[in-house]
Structures are given as C-alpha cells and as structure tokens.
Amino acid sequence: MLRDSTYDEQPNTSLEQIRYPDIQKILDDAVEGQDIGAHGAFWRQLTRDQFVVKKVFGCSIIFNENGKFNGPRSPLVQILKAPIECPVGRERPQMPVGFPPVAPEKVQTISDWIDAQCPA
Numbered sequence: 001m002l003r004d005s006t007y008d009e010q011p012n013t014s015l016e017q018i019r020y021p022d023i024q025k026i027l028d029d030a031v032e033g034q035d036i037g038a039h040g041a042f043w044r045q046l047t048r049d050q051f052v053v054k055k056v057f058g059c060s061i062i063f064n065e066n067g068k069f070n071g072p073r074s075p076l077v078q079i080l081k082a083p084i085e086c087p088v089g090r091e092r093p094q095m096p097v098g099f100p101p102v103a104p105e106k107v108q109t110i111s112d113w114i115d116a117q118c119p120a
C-alpha cells in the first residue's frame, strides 16, 4: 500500500525514539519560547549529560535510583502535573508558573523518555 505523504508530518510517536531535542522543544513550547525569570529556561543551553544531573533550586529534576532513571518518580514529570515538595521541606508550585499546564500526553512523553534512559 502506498503511504500518504501526510504521514511524514506526524509528530514523534512510539515508533520513533524520543530524543533530548524533543524534550527541549516541549519545554520551550511550554513557555512559548520566552526568556523566563526564577531558574530561567535551564534546558535550553544544557547538554543531555548536564540535563540529567541538573538541580533546580536544590531539586534534582530527574530521579536516579542506582544509576537507573525513573520517569514517574522524577520531579520534572511530577511538577508539570501538580505542586510538589522538592527538595524535602520546600513546596514548589506546578510548572510552568504563568503559562497553561503542559498537555498530559506531552508530560507522558517526557516520562517515557526518562524511562528510556534519556537518549541524547
């Protein structure tokens, strides 16, 4: 069967591996490409290796258990869904402050990417 050319325009799906630039794009879109205050758009200039160990205000954004990254337990995933406490004793509002919440399927993409061990 011939493939319709519109298939080429589909966004990243599970058939195609999600990579770090896809995550950077989701986060950039979440703040409409703006330069933000507080911690700034920290993902924009970081390499993948810097991103996976990044702390924001003392909060490790990616949960690492014995060298294995875990999406659902990562504050980066959790804080896009609801307020969290991170690190212990520090209440943080849901992100991104001042912008609409990130769509659940995009948050899931970030979680899946982390579970896949954050391919560059």
Ligand code: HEM
Binding pocket: 027, 030, 031, 036, 037, 038, 039, 056, 057, 059, 060, 061, 075, 076, 079, 086, 092, 093, 095, 096, 097, 098, 099
């Ligand atoms: C675990 C990761 C993160 C932590 C701990 C964190 C923490 C914070 C804190 C404490 C503030 C200041 C809140 C306030 O002013 O009341 C803030 C502001 C903000 N954060 Fe986050 N954040 C995280 C991730 C993110 C992500 C991934 C995004 C974007 C998708 C984001 C977007 C923003 C924006 C837009 C603001 C407002 C900046 C401004 O005032 O101009 N944050 N964040």
